[in-house]
Amino acid sequence: MTRFIAIKTEESTAVLTMNTPENRHNPEFLAEFNQHLDQIEADKNIKSVVLTSNSEKNWSLGIDLEWMANTSNTPETIAGFMSDVTALLKRIITFPMPIIAALNGHTFGNGAVLACACDFRLMKSDKGFFCFPEVDVMVPFLPSMFPIINKAIPQAFFNRLAMSGMRVGAQELLDNKVVEAIFADEAQLQAGALGFAQQFNKNRWIYAQNKTQMNKQIVLTMETEDPIFIDNISKLLWKNLQQK
């Protein structure tokens, strides 16, 4: 099943290609992402993962607000979905191998959080903005999203992005050490991401140990703060979305 995300293997690297126009996050997207991670964990030959998109414009535009506003949703459905978002992010930050985000288009909202959860980011520089539009779309970050973002983005730069909702391109991300490298176009990015990923061929156990330790404060925040926040915010979000 590859409606939302395709999977292929290039030597020891699994390439996950998000394949809808905006790569929005909804329950089906999350379920398929988890199935692919199960498949990768089951294949002992895989040592690294590249996460990219086949959309001409977008890497991922974040939460599927259209799905969220569906009238059949209840506050409980929204809360369940947000918990599932957290669970996927937790899986990524503790996954037993490096995950490399190959950003080949606009990366917005929870798409940007997903990119930050990955271990490394590479981006193409011809087109594509990176942006946290939460201040404009009135969807707050979950508590654990701040430390996820902070592991990828220096605090002062994130502060500027989050307060303004401004869009930045690849060069500014490179200048602020958010991405490891930038590439002139799509072909160079994809080749670069694969080459970058294939340098990682260590034992899964040690990656799991180190990632779990390195990110344990994030996991603690997910377990202690996110559930209460999600419970409160899902009621508010549901009310706002139903009134639109």
Ligand SMILES: C/C=C/C(=O)SCCNC(=O)CCNC(=O)[C@H](O)C(C)(C)COP(=O)(O)OP(=O)(O)OC[C@H]1O[C@@H](n2cnc3c(N)ncnc32)[C@H](O)[C@@H]1OP(=O)(O)O
């Ligand atoms: C906690 C979590 C919360 C959430 O997840 S909430 C959901 C958050 N998601 C969103 O809010 C996403 C909403 N979507 C959008 O805002 C728009 O959907 C986009 C901005 C992503 C795309 O808009 P478009 O108008 O389709 O953009 P373009 O046509 O791709 O680009 C506009 C112009 O900008 C140029 N451009 C693109 N990338 C760059 C760059 N890196 N540097 C300089 N210019 C760039 C293009 O070429 C074009 O220009 P030219 O209008 O002249 O054709």
